[in-house]
Amino acid sequence: xxxxxxxxxxxxxxxxxxxxxxxxxxxxxxxxxxxxxxxxxxxxxxxxxxxxxxxxxxxxxxxxxxxxxxxxxxxxxxxxxxxxxxxxxxxxxxxxxxxxxxxxxxxxxxxxxxxxxxxxxxxxxxxxxxxxxxxxxxxxxxxxxxxxxxxxxxxxxxxxxxxxxxxxxxxxxxxxxxxxxxxxxxxxxxxxxxxxxxxxxxxxxxxxxxxxxxxxxxxxxxxxxxxxxxxxxxxxxxxxxxxxxxxxxxxxxxxxxxxxxxxxxxxxx
Amino acid sequence: xxxxxxxxxxxxxxxxxxxxxxxxxxxxxxxxxxxxxxxxxxxxxxxxxxxxxxxxxxxxxxxxxxxxxxxxxxxxxxxxxxxxxxxxxxxxxxxxxxxxxxxxxxxxxxxxxxxxxxxxxxxxxxxxxxxxxxxxxxxxxxxxxxxxxxxxxxxxxxxxxxxxxxxxxxxx
Numbered sequence: 001x002x003x004x005x006x007x008x009x010x011x012x013x014x015x016x017x018x019x020x021x022x023x024x025x026x027x028x029x030x031x032x033x034x035x036x037x038x039x040x041x042x043x044x045x046x047x048x049x050x051x052x053x054x055x056x057x058x059x060x061x062x063x064x065x066x067x068x069x070x071x072x073x074x075x076x077x078x079x080x081x082x083x084x085x086x087x088x089x090x091x092x093x094x095x096x097x098x099x100x101x102x103x104x105x106x107x108x109x110x111x112x113x114x115x116x117x118x119x120x121x122x123x124x125x126x127x128x129x130x131x132x133x134x135x136x137x138x139x140x141x142x143x144x145x146x147x148x149x150x151x152x153x154x155x156x157x158x159x160x161x162x163x164x165x166x167x168x169x170x171x172x173x174x175x176x177x178x179x180x181x182x183x184x185x186x187x188x189x190x191x192x193x194x195x196x197x198x199x200x201x202x203x204x205x206x207x208x209x210x211x212x213x214x215x216x217x218x219x220x221x222x223x224x225x226x227x228x229x230x231x232x233x234x235x236x237x238x239x240x241x242x243x244x245x246x247x248x249x250x251x252x253x254x255x256x257x258x259x260x261x262x263x264x265x266x267x268x269x
Numbered sequence: 270x271x272x273x274x275x276x277x278x279x280x281x282x283x284x285x286x287x288x289x290x291x292x293x294x295x296x297x298x299x300x301x302x303x304x305x306x307x308x309x310x311x312x313x314x315x316x317x318x319x320x321x322x323x324x325x326x327x328x329x330x331x332x333x334x335x336x337x338x339x340x341x342x343x344x345x346x347x348x349x350x351x352x353x354x355x356x357x358x359x360x361x362x363x364x365x366x367x368x369x370x371x372x373x374x375x376x377x378x379x380x381x382x383x384x385x386x387x388x389x390x391x392x393x394x395x396x397x398x399x400x401x402x403x404x405x406x407x408x409x410x411x412x413x414x415x416x417x418x419x420x421x422x423x424x425x426x427x428x429x430x431x432x433x434x435x436x437x438x439x440x441x
Contacts (some may be wrong), residue, residue, distance in 0.1 A: 156356040
């Protein structure tokens with residue numbers, strides 16, 4: 001495969017120049033509700049990339065890779081998709097009782113390089129790396145695996161959509177993410193490629209940053225079993241993110257950067 | 270030996286007879302509110318144990334009249350009840366679901382040995398009344414009691430904004 005040729009040659013060199021590609025902004029989805037009752041239930045979801053949570057201030061979220069899984073495992077279509085200046089939006093009809101998982105999972109390779117002195121960005125699959133011109137200079141490559149999720153439940157919460165795929169970072173609900181209330185311990189387990197994701201750090205940030213002087217983020221570290229436990233003092237919508245980094249197995253010398261993010265609603269008891 | 274067995278059986282039936290005699294009455298006052306937009310509150314009434322674990326629903330009042338069961342859309346606003354019980358139910362439930370009530374005092378009486386108290390084991394419990402109002406707030410009142418009642422017991426608490434006086438009247 002071309003990737004191999006590429007890997008054997010150029011990648012050894014670019015290994016030296018791999019730099020951290022900082023994620024200055026946060027990508028998120030914000031559902032209108034996570035706990036729903038009634039026979040005719042819908043949620044509308046906003047998606048954006050921004051600094052502050054949850055404000056529309058930078059870019060709309062690209063919805064190309066959006067997947068919606070029903071409680072019985074059916075793929076559900078997002079309806080009324082629209083993209084505005086600062087946010088994207090779509091609706092989901094919850095025809096089944098139980099928990100829906102809304103997900104964007106992006107896997108691939110980011111490359112930054114210069115062509116004739118001009119900075120260029122490239123995104124694609126690892127086996128498409130040969131699309132990068134041989135003349136590219138200052139090539140920096142990193143493999144990326146980003147998963148972003150939102151959960152919404154009509155009726156009683158269900159667990160069928162949490163079956164791990166074994167790819168990237170995944171959440172296993174020891175506490176169901178649509179059953180979060182203040183003052184009760186919440187426990188999640190995280191997997192990295194299907195195995196317990198031990199020693200990862202993450203954050204939880206409550207909405208409404210604009211109306212307080214401190215971000216008040218809750219720092220998380222997974223234990224040896226990939227588990228975290230947290231007790232929420234304040235109800236609200238929380239943005240959760242965990243990150244991991246390891247050597248790439250598909251691009252020699254490159255790093256593989258993984259992230260898991262979710263928007264979680266904590267209700268008052 | 271036989272004689273002993275017969276005594277045990279008699280004692281059992283005696284104590285069962287005592288259980289059957291008890292009665293639990295709940296009075297819930299829906300207060301008159303001076304608000305621009307008023308909707309009758311959704312109300313759930315249930316029994317929990319001392320640790321807050323749900324034991325038995327007694328009533329849920331919601332908008333039953335709406336077409337296509339649409340009144341169930343706001344049942345999740347009865348936040349605690351929805352989490353402890355409502356989300357597990359197929360509504361409406363006979364003997365449990367009822368229409369929202371107007372301003373005034375509403376009395377419900379439940380007899381021991383009959384549904385919904387039939388399976389309530391002797392012990393310490395709390396009556397919980399939760400009210401949630403469209404474009405309004407939520408209020409929850411708890412009153413502890415022992416089941417079955419040894420003596421007549423009356424107690425009440427005054428609600429602050431969504432509920433008026435809530436009273437529990439136990440008769441042995």
